[in-house]
Amino acid sequence: MVEQRISGPRSGPAPQPGPGHRPGSVIIVGAGIIGLTTAWELLEAGWDVTVCDPEPMSGASFAAAGMLAPASEVVWDQPTLYGLMVSAAQLWPLLAGRVAAGVGRPVGHLTTETLVCAGDAADRRALADLTGLQRRLGMDLEEISSATARQLEPALGPGVVGAVRIPDDHQVDPRRIMAAILEVLEQRGTVVRQQVSGLRRSGEARDSADAPDSADARDNADAGEARDGRRVVGVRLADGTTLAADEVLVAAGLASGGLDGLPEGLDLPLRPVWGDILRVRVPERLRPLVTRTVRGLVHGVPVYLVPREDGTLVIGATSREDGLAGPSVGGVHQLLRDAQRLVPGVLECEVLEVTARARPGTPDDVPLIGRVAPGLTVSTGYFRHGILLSALGARLGADLVAGREIEPETAAAVDPRRFARVMAR
Ligand SMILES: Cc1cc2nc3c(=O)[nH]c(=O)nc-3n(C[C@H](O)[C@H](O)[C@H](O)COP(=O)(O)OP(=O)(O)OC[C@H]3O[C@@H](n4cnc5c(N)ncnc54)[C@H](O)[C@@H]3O)c2cc1C
The missing domain is CATH 3.50.50.60 (FAD/NAD(P)-binding domain)
Structure with missing residues (x-):
């Protein structure tokens, strides 16, 4: 040996x-x-x-979208996680800056805000409830009308009935x-x-x-x-x-x-929690399709679109514990169905990649x-x-x-x- x-x-x-x-x-x-x-x-x-x-x-x-989203990732009854997420978000600019300086090029850390949209009236009520919790936790956000949201992102679909702006939820390109x-x-x-x-x-x-x-x-x-x-x-x-x-x-x-x-x-x-995720290229004529991360609830199901600097979009992500290691047909269908409700133009994009990976979940x-x-x-x-x-x-x-x-x-x-x-x- x-x-x-x-x-x-x-x-x-x-x-x-x-x-x-x-x-x-x-x-x-x-x-x-x-x-x-x-x-x-x-x-x-x-x-x-x-x-x-x-x-x-x-x-x-490899699969991850790279959302750095301590506010929009808040869910009920996870007080320990909130604190960790907020502390981590504060460290990101420094980490990204140091690595970028180390290699002499940017590493895909963007401080553009996140827009969380409601796909229907029930989704708007669910978001309003969550907004109350996020405010109590001291998170910065602004509820806006669908008209104001459309001024920010003209590609939003007619089904969007309201939105929340979250200035401190950013992104990095993990790859x-x-x-x-x-x-x-x-x-x-x-x-x-x-x-x-x-x-x-x-x-x-x-x-x-x-x-x-x-x-x-x-x-x-x-x-x-x-x-x-x-x-x-x-x-x-x-x-x-x-x-x-x-x-x-x-x-x-x-x-x-x-x-x-x-x-x-x-x-x-540890248990595997699978996620399907898509990467698509926005055609030149539609760019930029969206200028910030657009995420939301569509009939109670979460979906997000994360725009990268190279004109691609990351559309994710499902959450399933069915043990299916490759991308699920139902998962991909769900993502495209819900993403196009928020931003109909996704249907005109070119599919680059369909990926599934398992998140390492804990109890x-x-x-x-x-x-x-x-x-x-x-x-x-x-x-x-x-x-x-x-x-x-x-x-x-x-x-x-x-x-x-x-x-x-x-x-x-x-x-x-x-x-x-x-x-x-
Ligand atoms: C679809 C999807 C979207 C996501 N989006 C986000 C997001 O937007 N924001 C966010 O914060 N998180 C996101 N996540 C969660 C995030 O991706 C994971 O929490 C994170 O990647 C876990 O990182 P890790 O380094 O622990 O594990 P991994 O990335 O799984 O890395 C483990 C590594 O260990 C190696 N390895 C395994 N066994 C051995 C061995 N015996 N010897 C040597 N090497 C070994 C593997 O090859 C692998 O490279 C997402 C996850 C998924 C699936």
Whole structure:
């Protein structure tokens, strides 16, 4: 068996060591939005970062529309999630700006507002109820008539009976920002295009030629961890090779709970919630079809149209738990039916892509982020809001990897073991 050593911190941006570990080496399992944004934070802090993924950017993040929508994503009875979404939204301009500066080009972060439309009178009442909640939560919004909405977006259909303007709900193009971070990682870190089959623990057999590594040194410094062999000191790859590092962060989305070697009793309660989504090109003669994200309810069913700078539109998204891995005919039908009620011109667009991916859902829709064993952090379960929440999740993940405390209330809210505790009571 071959073992690759990941070396210590390399030159780069000034390290920002916390009271815990000095920057060392870290392996990140999964190159979706969570793995990549966390990799970015750790690179910036001076860590030697390796990301492993057989197909980077191919999971839920590949499908995502990229709405950064703390207000229009509010649903009833999710107080924990509201706070996380608002904090994450505040971090986005900084994250997007730093990554854009790092690659020398924009990454598709747009601060244009969102218009939430009602497809019929019942939808208008439902939106009005929600508007009351959003206002109580301190969110900025303005209810407008359908005539005013049509002045803003002349392509709105005659069926739209009212709308709400939300200035702080923005968007990013997930594929552009992920590609940018991956490019930086190829230069300043390491990208291993292989599946991780499991985690390596201290004390496990390795090549006798191996020199003691700094993970062992950490074990010796923390004899309690070393003696029972619990410390995670690297990963095993699908081809049988192993990689060693001081820290491992698991950000493999839905697959995170299936990794061999997770701590005993750690059950990550993830379930797939499939979403169908379309990408279409607006014909030159109709551009711009819409100038901001247009979303809404049509007969009680949510739908959105997110315009990109390149003249394409993202139309999404269904939410189904039927286990059908590819795009569903019924789902695509529903999206086109409802999108054309809000913006009839979508029927004149060219279909570029029909995609389905599974969101990593959790029982309370809040992610699972925590240090679950010495040397091991998990960051997954971002469900419907992983693009928005990644700006915050990346910081929390990087802090945990670095051995820094995170704010206790947040730590409890995202604790990966919180469901096990509830069941044990
Ligand atoms: C249709 C749709 C629309 C969405 N729209 C939005 C939106 O507008 N705004 C928003 O905030 N969120 C949105 N989401 C939710 C968001 O996409 C997810 O919450 C987010 O992408 C989860 O990111 P992730 O990095 O945890 O997982 P993923 O993106 O699934 O990444 C996991 C990665 O891990 C890799 N991996 C898996 N197993 C292994 C292994 N053993 N070894 C190595 N690598 C492995 C996979 O190849 C994959 O690349 C949407 C989701 C869907 C499906």
